[in-house]
Amino acid sequence: MNNSTLRLVGLRAATTSAANTVAAIQIAVRDLIDALVEENALTPKRIVSVTFSVTADLDACFPAAMARQRPGWDGVALLDCQQMAVQGDLERCIRILAHAWMPGDRRPIHPYRGKAYLLRPDRSNYD
Template sequence: MAGQQDELKLRGLRGATTCKSNTIKAIETAVQELVSELIDRNQLSPNQIVSITFSVTADLNACFPASIARRQEGWDDIALLDCQQMAVPGDLRRCIRILAYAWLPIDTAPKHPYLGEATILRPDRSSTP
């Protein structure tokens, strides 16, 4: 990234999705889809991504989303973290949220993927690209 910092800006990217159930397979599927959409919509390469925090609702505990994301090629040096979302009454069930920090070209608007039932969280950002 050295030498390109004048052309890039560190941006926060948000997103979320939901799982059909609290199983390893369902969480894997949801995380893979969410990460793929984040990468595709923002045309990210691994060297642009600084970190990603995954938060999950308390009803998802079958596995760690970060361990699934870490399987992506070239993601060995990306800081990944899991945490539990605040338990707020009426919150969306089986939800995985992300907060990613990535270097994007200055003239590029970040695209935030909200998928599955999580489209209700941010209807303004839930349309497909």
Template sequence: MEWQMRAIRGATTVAENSVEAIKEAVTELLDELENRNELKPTEMISVTFSVTKDLDAIFPAAIARSRPLWDSVAMLDVQQMHVEGSLQRCVRFLIHAYLPTTASVHHIYLRNAAKLRPDWGLPQKISATHHVN
């Protein structure tokens, strides 16, 4: 089976700036990511989480590290650039992972974040022209 590095995007929104609300939203997002992409943390290279400036109760990476095998994944938390009128209380991720070249990538957009990328609501087929053996 041939493998290639792939990028997976996703986002969700949080009801309020509290540890509990952020944990709930990030857990839901990562559960959906793993289930829909049949992705294991051992296949991940890195994860960058970004949060809007109105979320500062907990780092999303701290939530992810508590998941089985996620503590060995390189993760970074950053603040999303603020643009007036943009979606509030939003957590985004960008994951780089090795996946089989035949695998579809499911970008995960939940809650109010679904309107950010309605074009990515379906699985994305990526050309297998670049691959890793």
């Protein structure tokens, strides 16, 4: 497979918000999307969809609404949903499942930021 061959991949990412405020969620979402895009060398044209799930303790705003403000993201399908409530789950957590076209020889990078490193220490980017 050469670099010009694209394949559709699923990318996972997660972070935590410092608080349940619009400003704190915006900072967390921006940092997480920046990491996902930069670490995977993505352009908006190659991103098919992004689903955001948040824990029930984050209800100040919609993460997808913040992503929608990014340049070139008007063609990306965006969706918000609430993460399944599980006792002992990580608080104020924002998770992403993104689908994007990537070069076939490029290994996907799944950034886990903030306290989300607790979810996947094997894939974490420590701040």
